[in-house]
Amino acid sequence: MTTLHETPIKENIFVWTLGGDTIQTSYGTNCTGIIGTDAVLLVDPLIAPAHARLVDEAVKDKSDAPVRFVVLTHHHTDHALGSSHFAEQDAIVIAHRACREAMATEHPHLIAERRQQPDLRDLFADAEHMLPAVTFDEGVVLHVGGIEVEVWHPGWGHTPGDAFLFVPESGVTVCGDLVFSGYHFNYEQASIAGARKGLQALASLDAETFVPGHGETGGAEILDAQQQYHDTVQEIVSAGLSADKDDAAIAEEIRARFPDYRLSVVIPSAVAKMKAHLAKPAAPAPRPQHS
Ligand SMILES: [Zn+2]
Numbered sequence: 001m002t003t004l005h006e007t008p009i010k011e012n013i014f015v016w017t018l019g020g021d022t023i024q025t026s027y028g029t030n031c032t033g034i035i036g037t038d039a040v041l042l043v044d045p046l047i048a049p050a051h052a053r054l055v056d057e058a059v060k061d062k063s064d065a066p067v068r069f070v071v072l073t074h075h076h077t078d079h080a081l082g083s084s085h086f087a088e089q090d091a092i093v094i095a096h097r098a099c100r101e102a103m104a105t106e107h108p109h110l111i112a113e114r115r116q117q118p119d120l121r122d123l124f125a126d127a128e129h130m131l132p133a134v135t136f137d138e139g140v141v142l143h144v145g146g147i148e149v150e151v152w153h154p155g156w157g158h159t160p161g162d163a164f165l166f167v168p169e170s171g172v173t174v175c176g177d178l179v180f181s182g183y184h185f186n187y188e189q190a191s192i193a194g195a196r197k198g199l200q201a202l203a204s205l206d207a208e209t210f211v212p213g214h215g216e217t218g219g220a221e222i223l224d225a226q227q228q229y230h231d232t233v234q235e236i237v238s239a240g241l242s243a244d245k246d247d248a249a250i251a252e253e254i255r256a257r258f259p260d261y262r263l264s265v266v267i268p269s270a271v272a273k274m275k276a277h278l279a280k281p282a283a284p285a286p287r288p289q290h291s
Pocket residue numbers: 027029076078079177213214
C-alpha cells in the first residue's frame with residue numbers, strides 16, 4: 001500500500017501527499033488540512049476514498065474535531081474524488097460553480113471507465129460520484145474553529161472552476177493547480193492567459209508560504225518558477241513551430257528542458273494548448289476615443 005507523507009506547514013496546517021506521479025498515488029496531489037479548535041477544513045482530499053481514508057487517519061492523529069469543510073481547488077479527480085468519504089460523514093463540500101458543473105459532466109464516466117480497467121478497479125471500487133453542496137462565484141470566507149480562511153476564484157486559469165485559499169493569520173496560501181512545483185503543468189483545460197493572471201493574484205497576497213497543487217511547498221519563488229515554466233514552454237513551442245517541428249519533437253524538447261520534473265504524461269497537453277494559444281490572433285489595439 002502507498003504511504004502518506006506529512007509536511008507540517010504551521011502548527012495547525014499540514015500537507016499530505018502520496019508523492020509520485022501515477023494515478024495509484026493520486027498523481028502526487030497535495031491535500032492540505034487546516035485544523036481549528038472544533039472543526040477541520042480539508043483541501044483536495046485526493047483521488048479516491050481509499051486515499052481519503054489515509055488522510056482521515058492522519059487528521060485523527062492531530063485532532064478529535066470533525067472534518068466540517070472540504071474545499072476543492074478544481075474538479076480534476078486527483079483533487080476531488082476523495083471528497084465522498086468526508087461527505088458521507090457530513091462534511092460540507094464547497095467549490096466554485098464551474099467546478100461543480102465540470103464534476104457533474106465528467107466524473108460519472110471517468111469513474112465508470114476506471115472501474116473497467118483491471119489495474120484501477122480496486123482503487124475506484126467505492127468511488128462515489130458526488131457534487132459539492134455549496135458553490136460560490138467570486139469567493140467565500142470560512143470560519144474553521146477560530147481560523148479565518150478566504151477562498152477566492154481567480155478566473156479561468158488551470159480550469160474554469162479554479163479556487164485558491166488564503167489563511168491571513170498564518171500567511172499561508174493553498175494554490176491548487178495554478179502552481180505545480182517540480183511537476184509539469186497540466187494545460188489540458190487551462191487558459192494560458194488566465195493561468196498567468198492566477199499567478200499574479202497569488203503573488204498579490206500577503207503570504208509567505210505557498211502550497212502548490214503538486215510538489216514541494218515553498219515561498220514566492222515557486223510562483224516565479226511556474227511563471228518561467230509557462231514562458232519557457234511558450235518559447236519552445238513557438239520556436240518549434242517556426243522550425244516546422246512535429247508535436248513529438250517539441251514535447252521531447254520540453255521534457256529535456258525540465259529533466260527532473262514529474263508528470264511528463266501531461267507534456268502533450270502543453271504542446272497542444274500552447275499551439276492553439278499562439279495561433280490566436282492578437283487582440284486588436286484599442287480604438288482611440290477622441291480621434
Ligand atoms: Zn492536480
